[in-house]
Amino acid sequence: MFMNSPVPSSIGGIKSLARQIKHATGASHAAALDSAAQTARFQNYAHAQRMLAVHVAATPLADARSDLYPLFLTFYWKDKESGERGRETLTIQLSAAWTSLITAQQLAHNRSLYDLQPMASDHLEGKHYCSGQMEAREHACAAARVFQFMDATRLRPSASYSRVYPSGNSRNCIPHSDHPSVWFDPATRRYLFVDEPYKRAIGEREEQERERWAISHLQVIAKATWRGMYNPLQQSGSQIYFISHAFSGVPVKPLVAAVDGIPLCTADHWAGESATATPRFNSPLAGQPIPKAKPVPRARMQHDDPARPPLTFHREAGLLLNKLISLCRRRAGIKTHLESVRDVLREFLMRTSAEEDVSDAEVLAIYEISNTSVKPILRPDWPQRSALEEDMRKLRGLLLQEFAFKAYGGALARHLGAAERSLGVWH
Secondary structure (H helix, E strand, O other), X not given: OOOXXXXXXXXXXXXXXXXXXXXXXXXXXXXXXXXXXXXXXXXXXXXXXXXXXXXXXXXXXXXXXXXXXXEEEEEEEEOOOOOOEEEEEEEEEEOOOHHHHOOOHHHHHOOOOOOEEEEEOOEEEEOOOEOOHHHHHHHHHHHHHHHHHHHHHOOEEEOOHHHOXXXXXXXXXXXXXXXXXXXXXXXXXXXXXXXXXXXXXOOHHHHHHHHHHHHHOOEEEEEOOOOOOOOOOOOOOEOOEEEEEOOOOOOOHHHHHHHOOOOOOOHHHOOOEEEOOOOOOOOOOOOOOOOOOOOOOOOOOOOOOOOOOOHHHHHHHHHHHHHHHHHOOOOHHHHHHHHHHHHHHHHHHHHHHHHOOOOHHHHHHHOOOOOOOXXXXXXXXXXXXHHHXXXXXXXXXHHHHHHOOOOOHHHHHHHHHHHHHHHHOOO
């Protein structure tokens, strides 16, 4: 259709072609825009707007389209009952060639990519026949969602689950986990746990249980509005959570921002090509050597700025620290490490007081043990131990909230962990 018309490479070109389609076919304006966008190898008009807008800001409009890399995902199918055969090919636009996002060996590390084989630097094909047309479309869309995720985050799939489990033990996995996957940043060697449970499986009680787990294991959980990779159906589908160690994992806030603009890709809204099984599909780059995977330059997702905690944080943390140090001053393993935490926080407070209207007397009072008459605990009984553990948990929650992915966070976590271990063996 419209063979004499050039393939549009801009929003203006897509709109111009849409007017021709509307005039020739009588289609609605929205349908004509989607059809014109698909001619330009986008999924629909909204997808074209999103992808072209990303590059227009950095390049002239005439050159914007050249920064996109089409990826053809092909799956063949055969209906055993009827004997009918066919091919489904979905084309998505990426900001880099797939060979820059993942190696051929790493395809095996993801449930939606393991059956793919490289055919060209712009084409991946399923190794086995699917049982029907819909299954082939679902496989293509599932693979597309994973590539969209990798394109947005520059993370790569990994099989190293022990890297993301607390203490490397699968029994420490986040509660109510389902359809998990592991990802790593090849530049920083940091790891991320992605959890995609069904919506109906995570209620308020389960959310609270997962939050308690996160505080206990120094993990940070972030839920994206993007529907994720596994099953993005609106009502009965899954939801995606990013879970990472607060001080040594991949920062999760930039990830949420990166994926929330990814367009929905499902077999129910098929935007690919359906054809007979023969002749076999060959992409534009078929026959050319496939380059080895190379990391592409990108703007690094920086750690959160090490901003200074507010005065309210210092007041609450100071009360807990002073209480714990006073009660445990005969237990060197607790006292020494909590004093180290207090020294770091006091230094932060001194910097804050130079910019805010905080008197020197107030600064000293917040982390000064004023009640030295508190009787120290020599050997805690069960109620005393429970109270100390609860105060430790509160302190850990405060530190996690203010220092996740920030300067000094790792040092604070180590000192607090050492104090908690000392409390655990104090009999």
